Amino acid sequence: MRDIPASPFAFPLTTEAVALIVIDMQRDFAEPGGFGASLGNDVSRITKIVPDVARLIEGFRLAGLPVIHTMECHRPDLSDLPPAKRDRGNPTLRIGDQGPMGRILIAGEPGTAILPELAPLEGEVVIEKPGKGAFYATPLGEILKEKAIRQLVFAGVTTEVCVQTTMREANDRGYECLLADEATESYFPEFKAAAIAMITAQGGIVGWVARVDDILEGLAHG
Ligand code: TIU
Numbered sequence: 001m002r003d004i005p006a007s008p009f010a011f012p013l014t015t016e017a018v019a020l021i022v023i024d025m026q027r028d029f030a031e032p033g034g035f036g037a038s039l040g041n042d043v044s045r046i047t048k049i050v051p052d053v054a055r056l057i058e059g060f061r062l063a064g065l066p067v068i069h070t071m072e073c074h075r076p077d078l079s080d081l082p083p084a085k086r087d088r089g090n091p092t093l094r095i096g097d098q099g100p101m102g103r104i105l106i107a108g109e110p111g112t113a114i115l116p117e118l119a120p121l122e123g124e125v126v127i128e129k130p131g132k133g134a135f136y137a138t139p140l141g142e143i144l145k146e147k148a149i150r151q152l153v154f155a156g157v158t159t160e161v162c163v164q165t166t167m168r169e170a171n172d173r174g175y176e177c178l179l180a181d182e183a184t185e186s187y188f189p190e191f192k193a194a195a196i197a198m199i200t201a202q203g204g205i206v207g208w209v210a211r212v213d214d215i216l217e218g219l220a221h222g
Contacts, residue, residue, distance in 0.1 A: 004218035006210035008200045011178050013215075015222035019066040019149045023134065023156030023163050023184075025053060025118045026071055028111045030157075033100035035111075038093040041187035046157050050117050052182040052212050053155045057118060059216040066147060068125045069114060070134045072162060073107045080130040080137065133165040141173065151176045153215060154207075155183035160195040167199060167206050177207030180215055 003010035028034035030046040037043050060067045074081045078096050086095050093099050101111025107128055120126050129138050144152075152175050156163055163184055167177045179199060186192040199206040 002218050002222050004210055005214045006178060006208040008204050008208070011208045011210055011218075012176070013178075013218040013222055014151055015063065015065065015219065017149055018151040018153060019068055019144070019147065020056060020060040020153045020155065021068045021070065021134065021166070022053060022057065022118065023070050023154065023166060024072045024158075025050070025069075025115050025156050026073075026111075027101055027113055027115060028072075028105055030115055031101065031111070033111070035093075035095065035105050036187065038091045038099065038104065039089070040091070043187070045185050045187060045189075047115075049155075049157075049183055049185045050115060052180070054117055056153070056155050056180055056183050056212050056215065059219050060153075061121070063219045063222070065219070066125070066149065067120070068127065068140075068143070069118075069120045070127045070129055070140075070156070070162075070166070071107075071112060071114060072130075072132070073105050073112045073128050074130055076103070076106055076108070131165075132162045133169040134162070135166065135169040135173065144175070149175070151178065154179045157185055158191075159184045159186045160188075160191040161186075164195045164199065164206075171206050178215070179207060179209045180212050181209050182212050 001012050001014045004013050029036040093104050095105045102109030127138050127140050134140050170177050
């Protein structure tokens with residue numbers, strides 16, 4: 001175990017029991033014509049974190065530690081898409097509609113893929129999830145138990161939606177959760193800041209936040 005600098009206090013990084021979970025770094029959230037853009041968001045904010053997510057992934061791979069990827073997506077027949085999710089708001093394209101990168105947020109479509117710079121390696125776990133949280137309706141919990149994982153380092157998008165939801169699910173299940181500051185982003189800078197404040201307030205009620213360099217240093221010396 002090695003303490004690494006973090007907020008609200010040092011994180012006890014335990015290399016025997018930690019995994020990286022990269023949330024939804026998909027073209028649909030990062031490129032024009034995808035789901036994020038269809039909701040009216042400026043998606044250029046998301047691509048800016050790709051180098052920091054990439055070096056965090058590389059650090060876990062070099063240390064021989066698990067990297068788990070998630071993808072928000074639905075079956076082509078939409079049987080796992082509740083109307084409450086599909087019909088929400090007034091997007092230019094709804095989940096399942098044909099967009100410039102294929103059907104929006106549908107498994108197997110080009111736009112649903114993880115960004116090529118962050119593509120999973122053969123053998124890495126990829127969780128397809130129909131919800132915002134990665135534990136809901138997925139095998140993630142069983143996979144983490146099998147691997148005896150007790151700590152999760154989080155990267156990905158968006159900080160206050162799928163990342164925070166999954167951190168809260170994980171925290172309730174007993175995992176120690178650490179968010180990598182520069183490796184997560186929101187379409188709204190003020191929401192990223194608020195999510196981090198909520199996560200770390202009250203003595204780390206949901207978890208910790210740390211800088212990518214400090215996490216990598218901890219892995220290298222763990
Ligand atoms: N819209 C938004 O901020 N996020 C999502 O819909 N999904 C994820 O965060 N992955």
